[in-house]
Amino acid sequence: xxxxxxxxxxxxxxxxxxxxxxxxxxxxxxxxxxxxxxxxxxxxxxxxxxxxxxxxxxxxxxxxxxxxxxxxxxxxxxxxxxxxxxxxxxxxxxxxxxxxxxxxxxxxxxxxxxxxxxxxxxxxxxxxxxxxxxxxxxxxxxxxxxxxxxxxxxxxxxxxxxxxxxxxxxxxxxxxxxxxxxxxxxxxxxxxxxxxxxxxxxxxxxxxxxxxxxxxxxxxxxxxxxxxxxxxxxxxxxxxxxxxxxxxxxxxxxxxxxxxxxxxxxxxxxxxxxxxxxxxxxxxxxxxxxxxxxxxxxxxxxxxxxxxxxxxxxxxxxxxxxxxxxxxxxxxxxxxxxxxxxxxxxxxxxxxxxxxxxxxxxxxxxxxxxxxxxxxxxxxxxxxxxxxxxxxxxxxxxxxxxxxxxxxxxxxxxxxxxxxxxxxxxxxxxxxxxxxxxxxxxxxxxxxxxxxxxxxxxxxxxxxxxxxxxxxxxxxxxxxxxxxxxxxxxxxxxxxxxxxxxxxxxxxxxxxxxxxxxxxxxxxxxxxxxxxxxxxxxxxxxxxxxxxxxxxxxxxxxxxxxxxxxxxxxxxxxxxxxxxxxxxxxxxxxxxxxxxxxxxxxxxxxxxxxxxxxxxxxxxxxxxxxxxxxxxxxxxxxxxxxxxxxxxxxxxxxxxxxxxxxxx
Ligand code: WTA
Numbered sequence: 015x016x017x018x019x020x021x022x023x024x025x026x027x028x029x030x031x032x033x034x035x036x037x038x039x040x041x042x043x044x045x046x047x048x049x050x051x052x053x054x055x056x057x058x059x060x061x062x063x064x065x066x067x068x069x070x071x072x073x074x075x076x077x078x079x080x081x082x083x084x085x086x087x088x089x090x091x092x093x094x095x096x097x098x099x100x101x102x103x104x105x106x107x108x109x110x111x112x113x114x115x116x117x118x119x120x121x122x123x124x125x126x127x128x129x130x131x132x133x134x135x136x137x138x139x140x141x142x143x144x145x146x147x148x149x150x151x152x153x154x155x156x157x158x159x160x161x162x163x164x165x166x167x168x169x170x171x172x173x174x175x176x177x178x179x180x181x182x183x184x185x186x187x188x189x190x191x192x193x194x195x196x197x198x199x200x201x202x203x204x205x206x207x208x209x210x211x212x213x214x215x216x217x218x219x220x221x222x223x224x225x226x227x228x229x230x231x232x233x234x235x236x237x238x239x240x241x242x243x244x245x246x247x248x249x250x251x252x253x254x255x256x257x258x259x260x261x262x263x264x265x266x267x268x269x270x271x272x273x274x275x276x277x278x279x280x281x282x283x284x285x286x287x288x289x290x291x292x293x294x295x296x297x298x299x300x301x302x303x304x305x306x307x308x309x310x311x312x313x314x315x316x317x318x319x320x321x322x323x324x325x326x327x328x329x330x331x332x333x334x335x336x337x338x339x340x341x342x343x344x345x346x347x348x349x350x351x352x353x354x355x356x357x358x359x360x361x362x363x364x365x366x367x368x369x370x371x372x373x374x375x376x377x378x379x380x381x382x383x384x385x386x387x388x389x390x391x392x393x394x395x396x397x398x399x400x401x402x403x404x405x406x407x408x409x410x411x412x413x414x415x416x417x418x419x420x421x422x423x424x425x426x427x428x429x430x431x432x433x434x435x436x437x438x439x440x441x442x443x444x445x446x447x448x449x450x451x452x453x454x455x456x457x458x459x460x461x462x463x464x465x466x467x468x469x470x471x472x473x474x475x476x477x478x479x480x481x482x483x484x485x486x487x488x489x490x491x492x493x494x495x496x497x498x499x500x501x502x503x504x505x506x507x508x509x510x511x512x513x514x515x516x517x518x519x520x521x522x523x524x525x526x527x528x529x530x531x532x533x534x535x536x537x538x539x540x541x542x543x544x545x546x547x548x549x550x551x552x553x554x555x556x557x558x559x560x561x562x563x564x565x566x567x568x569x570x571x572x573x574x575x576x577x578x579x580x581x582x583x584x585x586x587x588x589x590x591x592x593x594x595x596x597x598x599x600x601x602x603x604x605x606x607x608x609x610x611x612x613x614x615x616x617x618x619x620x621x622x623x624x625x626x627x628x629x630x631x632x633x634x635x636x637x638x639x640x641x642x643x644x645x646x647x648x649x650x651x652x653x654x655x656x657x658x659x660x661x662x663x664x665x666x667x668x669x670x671x672x673x674x675x676x677x678x
Pocket of ligand 1: 289440
C-alpha cells in the first residue's frame with residue numbers, strides 16, 4: 015500500500031484489522047511492561063530523555079537538557095561532553111565485558127573454504143581495531159570536524175571505520191555500497207570529504223564486484239580528497255595511486271591499541287548521511303552526538319525489549335540510516351550481540367537467511383517489508399526447513415507493511431509466538447518514533463501503532479488543524495523536539511528550514527508522509543506526500559532519477575514517477591521523449607536497456623526504472639507544465655478523465671496504449 019490515502023482503502027484496512035495482544039508470558043523479564051511509562055514520559059519529556067542520557071558515560075555533565083528557544087534549532091544536553099566510541103566500546107570493556115561478542119559476522123562466501131568466513135568480533139577486539147584505525151587517521155592529519163567518506167561492504171571494518179571517526183571527532187559520511195561511484199563522488203564533493211575509506215571489492219553472489227577500481231574512474235579532480243584507504247576484502251589487488259591511496263593494513267600497521275578519545279560537545283556533529291528529497295540533489299542530514307546516542311540507545315532497548323542473552327539481527331545495510339542506528343550505534347551502546355551478514359539473501363540458496371538465523375540462534379530479526387514479500391514469493395518451505403524457534407521478536411522498517419506480509423511474517427517466521435514491531439521513522443528522525451512496545455502494545459497488521467514514550471505526533475489537515483476523526487488521512491507531523499532529530503542539512507541550513515519546518519510553522523516537524531488514525535488512536539502510515547519514491551525500502555527522489563534519465567544523450571525530456579508495486583512497494587516508471595523529437599524509429603527495448611544502464615551508472619542499480627514509455631512529447635498543460643498526476647494515472651491504468659486542458663491530448667493516447675500493451 016503506497017501513495018496517497020483514499021478513503022476506500024482505509025476502510026478496507028480498518029475492517030480487516032485484527033488485534034494481537036502481547037503473547038502470554040512475553041512481559042516477564044521485560045524492562046518495559048508498564049504502560050505508565052507513556053504518561054511518565056509525556057508528563058516530563060525532558061526528564062524522560064535525561065534519564066536515558068544518564069545511562070551513557072559523559073566526560074562532563076550537561077548543563078541544560080533541551081534548549082528550544084530558537085526553533086527549529088534544538089540543542090540537547092548542552093554543555094555535556096561525550097564520545098560515541100567510548101560509549102559503544104570502552105564502557106563495556108571497562109565493565110568486564112570485553113570478551114562479549116559484538117558481531118557474529120558471516121561472510122557471503124563463508125562455506126567456500128577460505129577459513130575466515132565466520133568471525134565473532136568481541137567488544138575488546140572492536141575497541142583495539144577502532145583505536146588502531148583512529149590513530150592511523152590521526153596520523154594522516156584527520157581530526158575534529160573533518161569529513162570522512164565510507165563506501166564499504168558489510169564487514170566489521172565498516173563499523174571500525176565509523177567508530178574510529180567518532181573517536182577522533184571526524185564526521186563520517188557513509189554511502190551505501192549499492193550506489194554508483196558517481197554518487198559517491200558527488201557526495202564526497204558536496205561534503206568536502208578529506209578521506210574516503212573503501213574496499214578493493216565487494217562480494218555479490220559469489221563474485222567480487224570492484225569498488226576501488228570503479229571509484230578510480232571518477233575520483234580524479236576531487237581536489238579536497240587527500241586520502242583513499244582501501245581494505246583488502248577480496249584480494250583483487252586494485253591499482254593504487256601513489257601519494258593518495260593507502261592500504262588499510264598499512265594505515266593500522268604499528269599503531270597502538272589505545273587512542274585518546276576526543277571530548278566532543280554534545281551538539282558536535284557525529285555524522286552526515288545523504289538521503290533523497292524532492293529535488294535532484296540529495297540532502298546531507300546532519301546528526302549530532304549526545305542527543306542522537308540517547309535516542310538510539312533508548313529506542314533500541316525499548317522497542318526490541320533487549321535482554322542480556324539476545325542474539326539480535328538487523329538485516330539492513332550499514333549504508334542506510336537503519337544500519338547506522340540499529341546495526342552500529344544502538345546495539346553497541348547497549349552492549350548487544352548482533353548478527354551481521356555480508357551478502358545476498360539467495361546465495362548460494364534462497365534459505366540463506368534462515369540458515370544464518372538458525373546457526374546463531376537469532377532471537378530478534380529486524381528487516382524490511384520488501385524482504386518479507388520476497389521470502390513469501392520464494393515459498394513457505396524455505397523457513398520451515400530451519401529451526402527458527404529461538405526467535406522471540408520480529409521488526410519491520412522502511413515502508414508500510416501490507417497486512418498479508420505482516421501475517422505471513424508472524425506465522426512463517428515468528429511461529430505465531432513473536433510480537434511484530436512495525437517501526438516508523440526516517441533518516442531525519444535519527445531513530446524510531448512510532449512503534450509498538452512489544453510487552454505493552456496490542457498490534458494490528460499494517461499499523462505502526464503509537465508514538466514512543468516522549469514522542470508526540472499528530473495528523474494535520476492542509477490548514478494545519480489537527481484531524482481527530484477516525485480514518486481521515488492527512489499530514490503526519492511531530493510536535494515536540496526529540497533528541498535524535500536532524501539538526502540541519504549539511505551546508506544548506508535554509509533548505510533544512512524550508513523542507514521540514516515551514517509548512518506548519520517552525521516548531522512543527524513536517525514529516526512528508528501521509529497517515530491516518532483509527533478508533534484506538536493508532537497511526538497508519540500510508541506513504542510519501544512528496545516526490546520521494548520508496549523502492550524496496552530504498553528512498554529515491556523522482557527528480558534525481560529524472561535528472562539521470564535526462565542526461566542520457568538520446569533523451570530530450572523525461573518524467574519519472576513511482577507507481578505501486580506488489581513486490582517492491584513502489585516501482586519507478588519513466589516517460590521519455592527521445593532526442594530526435596520523434597518516438598518513431600526508437601527501438602524501445604534497446605533504448606530502455608541503455609537508459610537503465612545509464613541510471614545504474616549515475617545513481618546505482620536500485621534507481622533503474624522498471625519500465626520506460628516513449629512519446630513525442632510528455633503530457634503537459636498549455637503552459638508547458640508536465641502533468642505528473644496524469645502520468646500516474648496512465649501508468650496505473652486509471653481512468654484518465656478530462657484531458658482537454660492538455661497541449662496535445664494525442665500524447666496521452668499513445669502512452670496509454672503502450673502501458674496497456676506492456677500489461678497484457
Ligand atoms: C517510510 C528509513 C511506513 C516513510 C528508516 C518514511 C515507513 C521513509 C516505515 C523514511 C514504516 C519508514 N511504515 N512507512 N514502518 N518506516 N517508512 O529515511 O515514508 O530511508 O518517510 O528511513 O520511509 O525512509 P528513510
